[in-house]
Amino acid sequence: MLLLSNPFSADFMVRALVGGTLVAVVCGVVGTWVVVRGMAFLGEAIGHGMLPGVALATVLGAPVLLGGAVSAAVMSAAIGSMQRSGRLSYDTAIGLLFVGMLSLGVIIVSHSASFATDATALLFGEVLAMQDSDVLLLAAALVVTLVVAAAFHRSFVVTAFDPRIAHTLGVRPGAAQVALVGLVTVAVVASYQAVGTLLVVGLLLGPVVAANRWTRRIPMTMVLASALGTLSVLVGLLVSWYAATAAGASIACTAILLATSSALLRGLVDRWRDRDLRDDGHGDARAAVHDRPADRASAAVPQRGVS
Template sequence: MSLLLDPFAVAFVQRALLGGALVAVVCGVVGTWVVLRGMAFLGEAMAHGMLPGVAVATLVGFPPMAGAAVSAAAMSIGVGVLQRRGRLSADTSIGLLFVASLSLGIIVISASRSFATDASAILFGDILAIGAGDLLALGVALAVTLVVAALGHRAFVALTVDPRQAQLLGLRPRAAHVVLVGLVTLAVVSAYQAVGSLLVVGMLLGPAVAAGRWTRRIVPTMVLAAAIGIVSVAAGLLLSWHLATAAGATVAFTAICSGAVSTGIHALLGALRRPHADALPTLPTFPERTA
């Protein structure tokens, strides 16, 4: 037990665990919609789209999360503009802006020779450096996420099931999609400190995929995904402590592994149940009575 509890006696590990837990709940809620709506590519693009904003903010001395928010918001607006005005498909517009943002971020980073250390934190996060201000920001992000997800739940469900029916019901599917993109942006930006821009999608997808193997209802999936995400954060921090690996990357890898482990356990249980189901006696069938 001491091996499990000793790392969490350290103050900065406690803050990392609390911050990671807040990120896990945000990503559990939003990641469920990302999986249901097939928005993984958008989430990846948002994560990389933060890079130029974070780089510029770091160079000029502004808070990196402010730069991340501005850059991710510009990314989401740009995707919408290209789809409406440029008549491009969603994946094409996302792909174009994804490469453009990533290239611009690398250009900004390469232009400063004193940027190497900060670049590593941008790409892979620094969950062990989470402070009181970061925890407050994550708490606000979580509160906003829960309120928006609750208020927009009916519209999000209708948008996922049948956008045309949602339009007939007056649920404004376009507005619901914009709000959902905003939630993805908020989740990506809030998770940036913990796991960085390259690994944030792992927190969005891994726990949600793992939870989806055990429940088919949306709200229970969100709750289970949040719980799996918290466990992934704790396990990732423990592995990082004992193996001396990068904390953010280990947490993200653990979150992704949760999906694989959950799928394997679900398949194994299904295989164990199948022989018992086949062994049950078949009830005799009786001919139907004719008038």
């Protein structure tokens, strides 16, 4: 037990654990929708889209997080605007803005000789440098995430299942899409200090992919993904403490390893169950053994008049 408790005798490790846990819950909730809707590229693009704002904030002496948040919000709004125009597909709009914002950020950075350290922190995170104010900000981001996710849950589900019937059910797909992009933006901005923009997609996807193997309902996926994300933070911090590795990278790598381990374990469990069924003479019942959650959204679609 001392191996687990000794590192957290330091105040900065406690703040890192608390802040990282808040990030894990935010990413668990938002990442579930990112996986269901296939929006992983959006999360990565918004992460890199923060660079111009961070660069300008550094040059002007403004709060770095504020600059990154403004830049991410501008990119999110631009993606929505280009998509609504109908002239570009969603992934094309993201790709163009991804390159454009990243290039603009590099141009700004190239004019600031003192930006190297800040760029490293932006890309890979500084979870061990968290202050009490950062933890409070993450707590506020978590509250906003939970409120928006709860308020738009029905809209997200219906839109993910079939946008064509959304209007029939009294749902506005456009508003749901804006809210979801906003949640992804909040998650990326909130996570950047913990794991950096380069690794944030790992924390958004890894725990959700791991949880996805064992759950069938969206709320349960969020809960399990949040728990696995918290475990990733704990293990990553311990690895960083004892192996002297980068904390943010250790957290993101642990999340990916959890996803891989979950897939392997799920495969073993399925094989054992299939073998037991064959031994019992029920080989044709394989499909009924484990209803994979590939179309969780359709299973969770609320019926007319049900919230």
